[in-house]
Amino acid sequence: MPNNNSTEITPEVIDLVVARLEALPPNVAMSVGDKGSFDLAELIESVKACDEVGKQIIEMQLLYLRSLKELTPAE
Amino acid sequence: MLALVTRPRYEETTNYLFYWAGELLREAKERKIPVIDLDKEKARRTVVESYLTKKSPDVVIINGHGNETCVVGQDGEQLLIAGQNTHLMKGRRVYIRACRAGRQLGPDIIRNGAAGFVGYVQDFIFPYDKDSVQRPLDDEYAKPNLECSNQVAISLLKGHSADEAHQEGVRAFRKKLDALMTSNSRNSAVATCLIWNMMSQVAM
Helix, strand or coil: CCCCCCCCCCHHHHHHHHHHHHCCCCCEEEEEHHHCEEEHHHHHHHHHHCCHHHHHHHHHHHHHHHHHHCCCCCC | CCEEEEECCCCHHHHHHHHHHHHHHHHHHHCCCCEEEEEHHHCCHHHHHHHHHHHCCCEEEEECCECCCEEECHHHCEEEECCCCHHHHCCCEEEEECCCCCCCHHHHHHHCCCCEEEEECCCCEEEEEHHHCCCHHHCCCCHHHHHHHHHHHHHHHCCCCHHHHHHHHHHHHHHHHHHHCCCCHHHHHHHHHHHHHHHHEEEC
């Protein structure tokens, strides 16, 4: 299961996640459970501030990136 | 077989859940399964408790916001609270599409005799298209996550156990992921949430 405490959030990690968010189409928004709905600018702001929502987005992005490593190529 | 579905609607997230849970009603109708539809103002604690007691549904599907110990209905009113009314789930198969209910609420539901539970240990997160909020069922960003999570509920409606429904949901997430794992930026946003929700889903 996802673990919010599994990764040290360094400035490099924050830059990586911000870059990934900036690459998304501008019309994307995110429903983050009971924390509310956020557009891209708000998500980027949260990631930069490393607040509760930002940490969750960082952990989610890192989980995605780690999972790419585990993909097996089609035969 | 009788099912009970709650689907409050009072802001963007619940608006999406409202419409996608509506797809479950359509599915149930096709299968001739009667459903108690507690939508909007009917998604209140006293109403839910009354139906659980008097109608005794086999399957309970709750949509809305939540946390470790409770899940809410219309306007954020608490519906189901650990240690208070989880005994009403005794003997039922329960799916809660809400944040973090898998941490304490789910185990409490099981301790109180439920036949099974599926939920999420983290926040349930999905992307959506700001230009499509008036048409949630047509929103290509929101669709994959809500469609895959719907699969859990559909499986329960088919009569499967919570564990089988969980597995069927995971298979749906994986299948969608396989189709989305490209460099396309929209797909990346969707896939990120698919993995998160899939990994967060638990069954008891």
